[in-house]
Amino acid sequence: MRNFLSYLAALDDAGIDYLDRGNNSVLSRTNAEQLHRRLISRTWEISLDLLEAQGFPEARTFMRLLSCFGPYPIPVDVLDADGLQQHKAFPKGFDIDRLELTIEALQTLSLLEIIDVPTEIHDMQPAITVHNLVLEANRIHLAAATKSIQEGVTRTAVRLLEIATERIPEDRANHHWWSFLYPHIMWLSGTTEAPPREIAEPLVKVGIRNFSYMHLALMGSQAEAATALRALSEQLDPKHPLRLAARHRYAYSRLTGIPRAMEFLELYKTTREVLGETHYETLMSHHNWAQSLVDSGRRKEAEKELRKVLSARQETLGMINPYTLGTQWDLIRCITSQRDGEERAEVEWEKLSRTVAAAENSGLLNLGVLHYLGHWLDSKERYEEAEECYRTIIDALDVTPTDGQHFCESMRHCLAQNLILQGRLDDSANTYRERLKHLEQAHSPTDQAVLAMRHDYADILNDIGRSNEVEELMRSALEVRLSNPSRAEDIRIPAEMHCLMHFLEKEENQEEALEVAKQLVQLREEILCWSKLTPLRADIFCACRTLSEAGLYEDSILGLLTLIEGAPESSKESLSLQRRLALTQYTSGALDQDAFEEKLLSIITSLEEDFDTEDEELERTRDLLAGLRGDLNRKTTAESGEPYRSNEANEEESPEMHPGREE
Known part of the structure; x- marks a missing residue:
């Protein structure tokens, strides 16, 4: 030092x-x-x-x-x-x-x-x-x-x-306060070993409240909290209500499968005996046992039990309570999973939507339930109600500390899509801009989520005609991706370059579009990696075709040769690429007619040996050969430098090569 x-x-x-x-x-x-x-x-x-x-x-x-x-x-x-x-x-x-x-x-x-x-x-x-x-x-x-x-x-x-911790954790109005308490509760719970009952009992009580906050606020490790609670609760009697509550949190966050289901059933029986049928803790274990019945396929029985829990929670906790609403949502899921449940589920959805609409305190609404309710309302074209659901979630997560940033970003996406469905494209673009701003504040510029969001934002800007901003966003994202030393592992690059190329074509900037296509086909080492995936081959092939149609044959041939090298050997797709390569070489003058005909015959032979005689690619290649043999003017046209045209009408690529070409 x-x-x-x-x-x-x-x-x-x-x-x-x-x-x-x-x-x-x-x-x-x-x-x-x-x-x-x-x-x-x-x-x-x-x-x-x-x-x-x-x-x-x-x-x-x-x-x-x-x-x-x-x-x-x-x-x-x-x-x-x-x-x-x-x-x-x-x-x-x-x-x-x-x-x-x-x-x-x-x-x-x-x-x-x-x-x-x-x-x-x-x-x-x-x-x-x-x-x-x-x-x-x-x-x-x-x-x-x-x-x-x-x-x-x-x-x-x-x-x-x-x-x-007397401020209830179920109300998000208290979550700012709780965000300061929870790390201290976690610390004290995790560092206090085998305390006397006089300390263990109130500390477990505090820990149970803290667990509810963590669960509802999407904060911290619930499994860690539950483990500490179980250890502390061992100082209490086996049937002490707080020890039973600690067991329940441990089962919820740490157990899975049959052990989890058996523990919930045992806890339900014990808490019902100790605390009564409608006690808060009894209803919690009852609810989770009913959920385990759903998981095991006993859906009719589960529905019956969930209805009991829902009725009791509505009476004891109120209609607007995150746990009541959680039971209502799980009931809908249980009914929907049954073969005859669609109509009954719709009735429950309507009940849920009316309950949420009547809520006077939005801080007591269950955010997860609001999320799914928003999707259902979108499906019913009740867009304004769905918008309210998404905005409530976003507002709640924006103003209180949470580890649920990913959930919040997902809700911004849902809101943006909802606004598009309403025809409010400018509002949707503003939502995307806010999403991008939050992501850029939370992550590095090279983060995949940030780059993907720039592309999504560019898409909506394109829809509303803000072309200058579109190009800037697309180029900035591409610049970051291409500067990455491991760019061969970034499978988004071909698609992003493909989109930029077509965008520039649409803007009648052909020269820049061709530069992007040339840049793509020159990424030889990367293409050898990307060409293992069919959608990426389609993006690269489209760039090759664009270059060929513009008379830039050398660049097109370079890309096609690399694609063939990376494509599965002897596959139909490889043979389709070879046909396109031969056509481009013939059109450019690199192959004479005899050599071109020889290559086509070789491709036809391979297709006949390995594929159906009625195969579309085989028919396409035969038509090309017939056109070559039957019309000498085509050769003259090709030698003059004009794009070659066979009976294929502009040489459309096969579905295997380019599923869904339009951006």
């Missing part, structure tokens, strides 16, 4: 143990640095000693408390003064004013910082941040304290989170 920045980097990597190395070493020149490390570690404790001498004895306890949380911002509002006093971790009379003075004193000595964090789109609130090494040092000192002190501090941390 030659400078302070290197020291800080090493400190972050090694942790607090790095500071405390050499604690018992004899002082010498060689171990002087180890002593310095120990002194730095002690500095934080000396700072707390100083604050205690200045009349802040609770500062040390407060730092030990913060060490129970993770290395993330802690909203000051979490530090409820009543919660701090409840378990006597702080002295009697420790109120909010005293808390603020303690925080200010710690901030003065740089043991913590106060920053502003967003709570809503425009609102901010103060939060505490502590360097990870400071937290780690305090954890070590807490671990060295007596068991009663450790449990008292941990119990206080759990109580603070218990108070903070």
Whole structure:
């Protein structure tokens, strides 16, 4: 380490143990640095000693408390003064004013910082941040304290989170708040080993609430959360409601197949016995057991059970609740999967659409259900209602932290397509522009999703006549793709170049279109890779034909030779390419009539040996040979440089070569 920045980097990597190395070493020149490390570690404790001498004895306890949380911002509002006093971790009379003075004193000595964090789109609130090494040092000192002190501090941390998580996670209006809590809950749940029941019970309760938030907000690893919950819940009685709830979350996120179905059935029976038929947890296990019946093919029985769950949830949770709506959607899926279920499913779809339309609080709507409802409304040409579904999802995911960015981008795509169906092309283009902006902010310019979105955006701009922007987008995406050293692995390049070529032709920019075609056929090594896939061969073949029709025979022949080399040997497609190559060579004057006729005869022989005598490619080649033999004027035309025309009328390529040529 030659400078302070290197020291800080090493400190972050090694942790607090790095500071405390050499604690018992004899002082010498060689171990002087180890002593310095120990002194730095002690500095934080000396700072707390100083604050205690200045009349802040609770500062040390407060730092030990913060060490129970993770290395993330802690909203000051979490530090409820009543919660701090409840378990006597702080002295009697420790109120909010005293808390603020303690925080200010710690901030003065740089043991913590106060920053502003967003709570809503425009609102901010103060939060505490502590360097990870400071937290780690305090954890070590807490671990060295007596068991009663450790449990008292941990119990206080759990109580603070218990108070903070009283805001229901089912309402997205609370998700900003929850986004600050969930990493601390994950941290505390994962680092608290075999706690006493007095700590385990409220911590599992907090973890169950946190699991609901993670599930509904598409945030974090639910499997990791469920594993920690199950471990903590083992401190509780086997039939304790919280232990049953933890088992359910574990089964939901970790188990599959028959073990999962059996666990849901067992949990349903047990929770019904312990909590009653219509309890929140009983209905959850009942719902998931019914879903396992669907998966096993017992759909009639599953429908019956799902209807029971839906009725109970509507009565106990309300019509507008994410879990009620989830059951309603799963019921529709169950009915739809039955042979006679289409009409009954339509009735349920109508019920669902009316329920969603009547919702007064959109924050309680299930986003996944809204997604599928939007598709159903689109299928019924109820485009404005579908648009509302997609916009609700996008708005929800845009304003709250989530790991569901991919889902959000998918919904922007659905919205853009919906607007096209409504004939609102300009609005659709604006939606694509927003999608592209979000992707470019989240990913590098070379990301495949960004490049694909540029192409999609160009398509809609083309539809509304904004040609200049279309060309710019298509060229920028191609430039990035072609600059990639591994471009042979990028199977989008031929299609993108093919699209750009036809776009330029449509814009009557033939010279530029031919330049793009020439650039494509010159990518020899890449074409050898791409030509293994039929759609890509079709794109490259189209460029070859365009070059041939423009009289650029050498470039066309170069591309055709490479395609033949890459195409499956002796396949019909290879023979079709050979026919086109021979025609191009004859038209250019590279082959005389006898050599051309000889090549056609060879192709016909191969086709007759390996394929049906009525084969379309065989007939096409025979017609070409007949035309060659029957009309000497065709040869004269070819020798003069004009494009060759056989009985094939403009030499249309076979379906195998180019399925769906139009862009």
